[in-house]
Amino acid sequence: MTYTGDVTPGGPPAVRELDRLTVTKLSVGPMDNNAYLLRCNATGEQVLIDAANEAPRLLELVGDGGLTAVVTTHQHMDHWVALEEVVAKTGARALVHADDAEGLPIEAERLADGDTVPVGDCGLEVIHLRGHTPGSIALLYRDPAGTPHLFTGDSLFPGGIGNTDQDPERFGRLIDDVEAKLFGRLPDDTWFYPGHGKDSTIGAERPALPQWRARGW
Template identity: 35%
Template sequence: MSDTASEIAPEALADRIESRRRVVLLDVRNREEVGEWRIEGPSIESVNVPYMKFLSAQATGGIEELVDLEESYVVVCPRGEASAEVADMLTDAGVDAVNLAGGMHGWARVYRRQRIAGDATAATVYQYHRPASGCLGYLVVSGEEAFVVDPLRVFADRYAADAEAEGASVEGVLDTHVHADHVSGLRHVAGATGATAYLSETAADRGVTYEVETVADGDRIDLGDHTVEVRSTPGHTTGAVSLLVDDLLLSGDSLFLDGAPRPDLQKGDESAPEFARTLHETLTERLAPLPDETVVAPGHVPPGTEPADDSTYTARLGDLRERLSVFSESRETFVERVLGSMGAPPANFERIIAANLGRETVADDDAFELELGPNNCAVTAD
């Protein structure tokens, strides 16, 4: 080959997607892999041509027949190796192509941060977003103290560094529930910073094997000049909680911007109807009465979701009450709809739960591999 294609870093691709610039992805994985997990976004066009087709075409001199010669491509594979070969082939053929460095594994290491609250009287809150899975986490800063909510283990070092840049130290870290889609960074953040690790009493009762301080409905955690109020919001799991900080509701996996969480990951299909009924009560009786101006910041968004005008993944509770059917439908109608639209569970969710309870020890690399792919913690969008 006479030319070598250039690369685009995953962070640079994220910048391009967030700026709503058109991106044409040439995904050279097999169709099953693409169907399970892909890079998504409102400005993305995706073309799937498996790697083996390019090898065959290279042998017969027909590469030009597989692509649009006038198009510009970002080529994607699992780890950036096969896609580098394809990008080189295309470059040799005169096609504008760049390789996504690290492939989907590199994409899974992108972690974005956006300020979503903070003025002279309010706490400062940062929202973290993992585009590969839609996972969201939070850093709350008040004065010289910081509080982390739903940290991811693979990014455990980020939160303390960002708090330090704000002149604060991490004093507390909390998981809103026992996660099933990603390996929690709760213990790693607490261990590295000396912060207190929090779980709800009910979550801890599921058999957590490590030391945590438990909280319950109505508890308040002091943070600088502010308090973090705990609200019990079960249904997705028995121990799920949401947090109120000023007029911001960190809803965890209890309420999403496009609907409700699935109720089957803790005890399976048999108990899902009971969990769904509890979830309906949580949404309609515990969360719906909050003021319209309450800003909901959830624990997940579907990959590819377009953010709000302020570049955050948030919405007014009043707007959610108007557009989500859960707030107007009967309990049994809600249960029937949720049970009929759960889809496939998160990959490796049983091992991830075991790791998050402390029952299984998972190395860093293995933890990263376990959680690759979509989180699938929600039912089909409302």
């Protein structure tokens, strides 16, 4: 079945088989948060992006394969409700950018811009995107056999950047970082996976960048 990334709370996951990595996307309630389980096809090691909620469903998704780490994209509570339980039951490392670490319910290892989070033989580049929260991050997988894949948390969505509460300074930081670090570095065929809702590509969103900047949100 062709991967579309369309998932709904309580519904089945969407699975994307890449050459070296398998991406499984699951929506959890009550806020339609996306959680992503990444599995290295060579080693079987697994990493979860955002233990947002519904720990039993996330643990069922992990299955018997174990979990190496849980990466939290930012400190907002709807992205870590299940973090403590998932970490306790799997022994996984909790990872978050240093600037958002104080917002989590458990102690987590600090990440910085440019770090690499291993997923078996694969790696995720940490990209710090200031504005939605001080320590929001995206995670980039450069597929040697295909297009790049980008997990954006709540910093980039189809149709715009993340919420900055109508704060001009925060908006400026986020739009600048998204434009420079994502649109300025990545090709149009880069597929991105947001913290809520449907996926998109860099190329599909690129023409709207001037509009986003002009409207201020």
